[in-house]
Amino acid sequence: MFNLDVSRLDRVKVWMQSYVDDGKFAGCATLVLENGHERFFHTAGYADVASRRPFERDTIARIYSMTKPVTTVALMILVERGLVHLDAPVSRFLPEFKDCRALRPGAKDIDDTVPCPCPTLHQLLTHTSGLSYPFNPGVLAAEMAEDDLVFKPDQGALADMCKAVAKLPLSFVPGTRWEYSVGIDVIGRVIEVITGQDLALTIQQMILDPLGMEDTGFSVRTGHQDRFASLYTPLMGDPLALNATQHGSDAPSLRCVDTNEGSPFLAASMASGGGGLVGTIDDYARFSEMLRLGGMFGDVRLLSTATVAFMMRNHLPGDIASMGPQSFAEQPMEGMGFGLGGAVVLDPARARSAGSVGDFSWGGMASTFFWIDPVQDLSVIFFTQLSPSSSYPARPELKALVHGALI
Template identity: 55%
Template sequence: MVRNRESGRYTGSSLLIFRDGQEAYFGCDGQRSVAQGLPYARDTIARIYSMTKPVVSAVLAMLMERGLVRLEDRLSDYIPGFADCHALLPGATDEAQVEKVPSPTLTQCLTHTSGLTYGFNPGLAARIYEREKVDFGPRMGVLADMCDHTAAQPLAFRPGTKWEYSVGIDVIGRVIEIVTGQPLDRVLREMVFDPLGMADTGFCVPAGKQARLADCYTKTPDDPLALLDPAGKSAFAEERVSMFSGGGGLVSTLDDYMRFGEMLRRGGELDGVRLLGPRTVAFMRRNFLPGDIASLGAESFMEMPMAGMGFGLGGGVLLDPALARMPGSVGDFGWGGMASTYFWTDPVERLTVVYFTQLVPSSSYPSRVELKALVQAALVD
C-alpha cells in the first residue's frame, strides 16, 4: 500500500485479510481526501462499483433457493420489453444489420454471456449504448425505465455465444424487484445488509456519514490523480440517488464487505445467520462457461485476467493460476470494482481479502495481481 502511494499510483488505500475466520491483517495508508487532508481509516466509505454484482447475484440465488426463479428463465418472463430481442450480426457495421434471437436467460445475464454490453466497451453495440445513454448511474432515473430502455437496444451478439462485460446484473436487479415486489435497495437491506450487520453499505450515504466517503480520482494523460467529480460526494446524498444499480451502485466499508465475503467463504452462514445453503454457494462458485473467458473471444473491458479465469454467478473463478499468470488457489472466487477495489475468497487457504482504494479506471495498474502475489507469499503454513 505504501509503495502504491509513494509511486503516485493512489492517494491511499486500505486492506483487510481474514484467515480461518479471524483477522490476520489490517492496514491503512495515505489520504481518502487530499483536498481536505483526511486519512484512510477503517470506517472509510468507498464506491465499490462492480463489487455490487456478487451481492445482487447472491440475492438472486436466495430467490432461486425459495423456488421463486429459475436460472434458465428468460428475461422476457419478467420484463416484457425483452420479448422481441435482436442481436447484431457478426461483423455488423450498421445497427440495422440484426437477427431475431431468443431473450437472454438469467444465467446469461449473471455470467456476461447475454449479449448486453456497456457503453465503454469496444464495438458497435457499445456505441449505441453510449449514444442512447444506456447508463445505470445514481441519477439516471429509475431502474424499471432504464431496463425497458436497454431492452429496446440491439444485443451485441446472439446470447450464449460470447463473453462481454455488461449491464446484465443491473437488469437482474430489476428482476429481483419484480419477483419480490419491493425496490432493490429495500431487498438488499432486508435480505443481506441487516442480517449480516452491514450498517454502512447501500446505494446512498446519509448526511451524517458523508465525511467518511472517500474522494474518487481518475488517471488522465495530464494528471495521474485528478479528482473524478468534485460533486461526487453529494451525488450519493439520499435525496439525489434515484437509480439502484445492481451492477455498480453500492458503497461500503472494509468491515462490511468482509462480512459478505466471509459469509460466502463459510458456505452461506456468518455468526449464526444463514443466507444461503452451502451447496448453493458451491454452485455459485463453479465455472458456468464452457471454458475460460478467453476461449469465448472476449474483447471487452475486464477487471481480471481472461486466460485461466472462468465465471460463476456474479464473480470470477480462478481455473488455472499458471494460465492466468496470477498466484492463487484453484477455486478462488471474487471480483473488483471500477475504482480499483477488489475482493476474493480462497477456499483452499481459508482466506477472505478486501482491498479498497478509489482510482478510475481499475485497469490503470496491475494492483490486483500484485496483491494476490503478496498475500500468497505471506502464507507459510
C-alpha cells in the same frame, strides 16, 4: 494447505505506501482474514487529498462492480425460495425484452441485426447474454455510450433504464460469447418485479441487515458524509473511458472527479445492481466471509452451502478467453472461468497470477477488489478510489504479496 506468515505481510504496507507516494492512489486499505481471523489490516494515504482526510478503516468507498456478487446472492435467495429459476427468459419478468434481435457478426451498423432468443437469467448473471457496457469496444457499446446507458446513481428509475437498454439489439446471440455487461443491473430489475419492491429495500432486508453491514447501501447514510472518500482518475477525460489519455508528466497524476460534496451517491435515485453500492471494508468482509463459510455468517444463514458452492463453480464451457471476449473485464481471461457474480480461477498458471484453483473474486471500477481462497481459507479485501481499475496492475501484485506470505 499453507499458513500465513504475518511478518511477511508487512511487505503489503510498503507496497501500499509506494502507490500513495507515487501519486497512483490517493489512499487505500487492505484487510486479510485467515479462517475468519484478522491477520492483517493497514491503511495508507488519504480519503480526500485536498483536505488531507486520511483513508481509515471506516472510510466509505464506491465499490461499483463488487455490487454484482451482492445482487447475485439476492437473486439466489429467491431461487432457493422457488420463486424463479435460472433458465427463465428475462422477458418473463421484463416484457420489453421479448422479440430480441442480435447484431449480425461483423455488423458496422446498429440496425444490422438478426432475430435471436431472449437471454436467460443465467446468461445475464454470467455475462453471456449479449448485453454490453458503454466502455466496451463495438457497435452496441458505442450506441449505449451515445445514449448514456450506464446505470449511474443519478439516472432515475431502474425500470426506465432497463426499458431503454431493451430497445437496442444484443451484441451477439445469447450464449455464444462472453462480454462484460449490464446484465446484473437487469437482474436487479428482475428482483424488483419478483419481490414487488425497490431493489435497495430488498438488498437491505435480505443481505445488509442480516449481515450487519450498517455502512453499506446505494446512498451514503445521513450523517456519514464526512467519511465518504473522494474518487480520483489518472485520465484527462472520462474516468470510465478505459483507453483515454493519462495526464502528462507536467500535470498532477490524480484528478478528483467526485467528492463528498454534492456526489450523486449522497442521494441515489437509481439502485444499480451491477455497480451502485457504497460501503466500508469491514462491511464487505462480512459479505466475503459469508460466501467463504458457505452462506452463513455468525448465526445468520443467507444461502445453503450447496447453493454457494454452485455459485462459485465455473458456469462457462471453458475459460473466459475461450468465449472470444472483446470487452473489458475486472479479471484476467485466460485460466479464469466465471461463476454467478464473480470469476473463478481454473488454472493459476494460465491466469499468470498467484492463487489457488477455485479462488472466487471480483473487483470494481474504482480499483477495489476482493477474493476468497477456499483452499487456504482466506478472504482478502482491498479498497481504494481510483477509476478506471485498469490503470495499474495492483490486483495481481496484491495477490502475489499475500501468496508470498503463505509458507
